[in-house]
Amino acid sequence: MRFSKLLIPTLKEAPKDAVLPSHIFLVRGGFIHQVASGIYDFLPLGKRVLDKIRTIVKEELDSVGCQEVQLGFVTPAELWKKSGRYEKYGAELLRFSDRKGNEFVLGPTHEEMMVELAGRFVSSYKQLPINLYQINLKFRDEARPRFGLMRGREFIMKDGYSFHTDRDDMVREFELMEKTYRRIFTRMGLDFRVVEADSGAIGGEGSKEFMVLAESGEDTIVICQKCDYSANIEAAKRAEPENVPEAPEARLMKFYTPEVTTIEELESFFHVDPFYLVKSVAKRALYDGGRSEIVLFFLRGNEELQETKAANSIGANELLDVSEEELEAAGIVPGFMGPVEIKRDISTQESDDTPYVIQKAGMNAKMVFDESLKNASNMICGANVKDYHIVGVDLSVLKDLDFEDLVQVKKEDRCIKCGGKLDYTKGIEVGHIFQLGTRYSQPLGARFLDKDGKSKPFVMGTYGIGVSRLLAAVIEQHHDERGCIWPSGIAPFEVVVVIGNIKDENQVSAGEKIYEILKKRGVDVVIDDRPERFGFKMKDFELIGFTYAVVVGKKLSDGKVEIVKRADLGRIEADVDEAAQKVADMLL
RNA sequence: CGGGGUGUAGCGCAGCCUGGUUAGCGCACCUGGUUUGGGACCAGGGGGUCGAAGGUUCGAAUCCUUUCACCCCGACCA
Numbered sequence: 001m002r003f004s005k006l007l008i009p010t011l012k013e014a015p016k017d018a019v020l021p022s023h024i025f026l027v028r029g030g031f032i033h034q035v036a037s038g039i040y041d042f043l044p045l046g047k048r049v050l051d052k053i054r055t056i057v058k059e060e061l062d063s064v065g066c067q068e069v070q071l072g073f074v075t076p077a078e079l080w081k082k083s084g085r086y087e088k089y090g091a092e093l094l095r096f097s098d099r100k101g102n103e104f105v106l107g108p109t110h111e112e113m114m115v116e117l118a119g120r121f122v123s124s125y126k127q128l129p130i131n132l133y134q135i136n137l138k139f140r141d142e143a144r145p146r147f148g149l150m151r152g153r154e155f156i157m158k159d160g161y162s163f164h165t166d167r168d169d170m171v172r173e174f175e176l177m178e179k180t181y182r183r184i185f186t187r188m189g190l191d192f193r194v195v196e197a198d199s200g201a202i203g204g205e206g207s208k209e210f211m212v213l214a215e216s217g218e219d220t221i222v223i224c225q226k227c228d229y230s231a232n233i234e235a236a237k238r239a240e241p242e243n244v245p246e247a248p249e250a251r252l253m254k255f256y257t258p259e260v261t262t263i264e265e266l267e268s269f270f271h272v273d274p275f276y277l278v279k280s281v282a283k284r285a286l287y288d289g290g291r292s293e294i295v296l297f298f299l300r301g302n303e304e305l306q307e308t309k310a311a312n313s314i315g316a317n318e319l320l321d322v323s324e325e326e327l328e329a330a331g332i333v334p335g336f337m338g339p340v341e342i343k344r345d346i347s348t349q350e351s352d353d354t355p356y357v358i359q360k361a362g363m364n365a366k367m368v369f370d371e372s373l374k375n376a377s378n379m380i381c382g383a384n385v386k387d388y389h390i391v392g393v394d395l396s397v398l399k400d401l402d403f404e405d406l407v408q409v410k411k412e413d414r415c416i417k418c419g420g421k422l423d424y425t426k427g428i429e430v431g432h433i434f435q436l437g438t439r440y441s442q443p444l445g446a447r448f449l450d451k452d453g454k455s456k457p458f459v460m461g462t463y464g465i466g467v468s469r470l471l472a473a474v475i476e477q478h479h480d481e482r483g484c485i486w487p488s489g490i491a492p493f494e495v496v497v498v499i500g501n502i503k504d505e506n507q508v509s510a511g512e513k514i515y516e517i518l519k520k521r522g523v524d525v526v527i528d529d530r531p532e533r534f535g536f537k538m539k540d541f542e543l544i545g546f547t548y549a550v551v552v553g554k555k556l557s558d559g560k561v562e563i564v565k566r567a568d569l570g571r572i573e574a575d576v577d578e579a580a581q582k583v584a585d586m587l588l
Numbered sequence: 589c590g591g592g593g594u595g596u597a598g599c600g601c602a603g604c605c606u607g608g609u610u611a612g613c614g615c616a617c618c619u620g621g622u623u624u625g626g627g628a629c630c631a632g633g634g635g636g637u638c639g640a641a642g643g644u645u646c647g648a649a650u651c652c653u654u655u656c657a658c659c660c661c662g663a664c665c666a
Contacts, residue, residue, distance in 0.1 A: 012615060012627065013600050017659045037658065091589095092665075109666050143589075143664050151665085159666090199666090207666095218665090318664085432666070464666070501624045535626030543627095554625060 001493070003528040007044050009033075010540050020216050022475035023148030025484045029544045031471070031492075038145025038153030045544065046471070048492040050156065053188065053470050054135050056489065057158050060184045064176055066131040066160060071113045073137050077103035079112040083443055088288060088317060092140045106139035111440045111462060114161040118458060119446030125165045128448065128458075129173060133160030135467060149472040150428065151218070156468040163458040165450060167437070170459045174206075174435050177463045181210055181431050184465070188474060189487030193427065195221050196231035198308050199434060206435040210465075211427030214476040221427045222409050226420025234308035237405065238413040238422060240372070245273035247378040250392040252356045254342055255380075257389045261335030263301045266389070270380060277301030278373070278381035278393070280337035282327055282365070285316035294322055294330050296363075297406055298339050298381075299370040306408035313368055313404035330364040338382030339367055340398070342390050358390070360398055369395075370406040428473045429466065436460040484545030485567050493526040494587055496546040500534045500553025510561070510576050511552040517580035523587065542566065548583050552576075 008030040015034075018024040026032050031046035042050055058068060077095060080086035086093070086105075094106040107113065114132060122130060135158045145153050160177070164170040178194065185192050190212050197209040209232055211221055222236035223229070231237070248270065260269045267274050281297045297310050311319050324334045340358040360367070361384050373379075375396040383390045395401065413422045441447070441457035450456050466473075478485040488494050495518055499511040511527060518525040526546070528537045534553060541549045541564070551562040551571075561579045563586070564571045574582045 009598085009616090010627095011599060016594090016600070019660085034658095089666090090664090111666085138666095140665080144660095144662090146659085157666090321663090434666085462666085503624075533624055533626080533628060535624095535628085537627090538625080539627050551625085 001526045003496070003526055004530045006526070008540075008544070009043070010543055018148065020147050020150065020472070020476065021479045022150065022216075022472040025475055025479055025543065025545075026148055026471065029484055032149065034148075038142055038151070040149060040152060040154075045492040049471055049486070049490055050468060052490040052492075053467055054156075054158075056187050057135060057184055057465055057467060060180050060187070061131075061133060061158075061160065064180050066133050068134060069117070069132050070134050070136055071107070071110050071117070073107055073139075074104050075107045075110070075113050077105050079116060079444070080105055083112050083440055084288070085112070092142065094139055094141045107136075108138055108140040109157075109464070110134070110136075110159055111161065111436075112444065114159075115440045115444045115446045115458070115460070118161070118163050119441070119444065122163060122458075123448055125448055125450050129162060129164045129169055131160060131162040131173060133158060133463070147216070147218075147472070149468050150216075152468070155466065158465040158467050160463040162461040162463070163441075163448075164461070165448070165456070165459065167459050170435060170437075170461050174433060174461050177433050177461070178208060181433065181463070181465070185210060185212070185430065187489055188470065189478065189489070190430070190474065191477060192430070193221060193223065193230045195427070196235045197432065198232060198234040198312065208433050209427075209429050210431030210433075212430050212473040212477060213425060214428050214473065215426055216476055217426035217428040219427050219429055221425050222422050223425055224415040224418060224420045225423055227415060227418040229415050229417040229422075231409075233408060233424070234306065236409040236422075237416045238407075238409045239416045239419055240414075242414060242419075245275050248272045248276055248380070248391075249378060252342070252358065252390070252392040252394070254356070254383055254385075255389050255391050256387060258387045260387075260389070266380065267301070270391075272380065274301030276379055278338060278379050279303065279305075280339070280382060281305045281310075282322045282332065282337060283307075283310065283319040284322050284326070285311070285314055285366075286318040286320065287316055294326065294332070294365040295319075296332070296337060296339070296365050296367050297370070298367065298373060299407055300372050300376075303370065303372065303407040304410070305406055309404070309408075310368070310406050313402075313406060314366065332363050332365060333382070333384050333386055336382040336384060336386055336388060338384050338390065339369070339395070339401075340381065340390065340393060341384060358393060358397065360401075367402065368406065369401050369403045371403050372407065374403050428469070428476060430470055430473050431463075431465045433463045434461060436462050479545075482539075483543035486545045486547060488547040488587055491524070491545065491547045494524040494547045495526075495550060495583055496541055496544075496548075497525065497527040497550045497552065498534075498537050498541060499527070499529055500537075500551060500556075502529060502531045504556075507552045507556055510556055511550075514550055514552065514561070514576070514580045518584060521580070521584050523584055542569075548586065550579055550583055 010030045011028045014024040032040045034040050097103050138157045139154050142153050145151050162173045192212045195209050197207045199207045220233040222231050263274055266277050279299045279301045283295050285295045286292045307319055327334050341361045342356050342358050344354045377394040379393040380391050438457040447455045447457050475484050497511050497515045499507050515527040549564040560573045562571045563583050
């Protein structure tokens, strides 16, 4: 290809709304162009990279027996209603009607469509297992698109779905996909982690995310400094703490705590470690069908609530903040919320010395306790009475408490696998694999006949890769202050032949010759034959990030050209006649 | 959805507060010339519904109202 004929609108200045390096360089390098919020055009260079990424994904998947299909981007709303996701998916689902008034959605993901397809054509266990995927456009009407290709509304995703006779076979495929994904991302030169993940709205039993490590990542990942444990913060678990602070021994009683409402205030009021305080977090939980209720989540005072875990613990779709008025209406005292009520044990003699007992607080709200509160004693908690707390609370005396994992793992917590110290890092989610089970096949009635002649729903797995997001993720990891540094497998061109001075006929003919040889050898090469000055062309080379540049310039008078490696800008000299051979070898 | 900001040439911006001829600058673009190892220089040139609608006024990019779009922080996010 000739640079002079290619549409590569490089820019000296970045668009003002670009923040991330990937966004800035993809726009400045003439790869993409924004047409609306979260919607981008791919220009020739961007399209070339996209296709190369696509090819890698396809090659690896096909090599392990997956089959590519392509489903309609516009999908009938009816299927979404059947699976129950029409309502659940919310505003992100773009809905519209055709001229006849039939309802459709733009596919944000294609479980329904693919299950429908498998259900229609796969009827026997003899056809199983089967893994179908597509690399196709998706649309999600994101509340807030940002960061260029990182979080667009329209994007390219590879979504795959596997169908099995039983769980074991599905798990086998799940593990195969993990291996295959590892190969795919390794081929793209990415530094990534496979982490335990929350299954989110898609549902299912187990899931793992593939996270490209990058400061700009939108996800927080918990990683162990000692072993290979890593998890999304939404799913991270930790071991119980090693050292427990000294307990504030106290008799069970009510304590006057005027205006003391926060954990910090309680800490200094009682001079007690927050480990022994009960933190109460009130949320309004939204469920399917618009039902909602107030839920109180209880944790130790030194912990934070992990909202995704909290929502999962009660099967809620979403948690909202609650106003003080709402709390009061439910019989809850803001600032003094607690799980228990205290009263005199009137079974014994009534006097000032009569011992107290506790019982579950009576209020119009669901209660969930974090596991770390199981059998917790010497606790201090709100009394559900204004200006009072209860000290010396032993939760083990209460029956039928609902304990769940609710806490957000902190830095320095101990690893659940090896006890090592945990730390945070940031990641870009580029892949997510799920063990789905019969979550979709069951309600959509996608069944097959098993060996025993019985009709059963498919056991499924689902596997996604953010293909267009990968362009951004690669650049986040591979750039310098001058521009993109594409790994050779996905660079828009592997080599650019730069002619230093287009008016120098010797340079032109030498450059053309090198270009022709490389082309014949099957190297992805472009020749920069533009009537621009040397510096201008080099800046473009660095901005766009071709893997190598062969510079045909001043040194040609000595019969030499230069080969510049984009990654480190290191350059070596080569004889004109050997240059093509040399750079081709370097690419291997 | 809450809070904040910005819309003037392809890109980046000035002008607006304090209304007044043909709306300006840099980059990019076109023509000619000079240049050719790190985003050149000279001369000439093209390109604008000043986001949109309505209003105030003799007169609006500028003031008022409404609206749309885009961006940032947050909420949300298979």
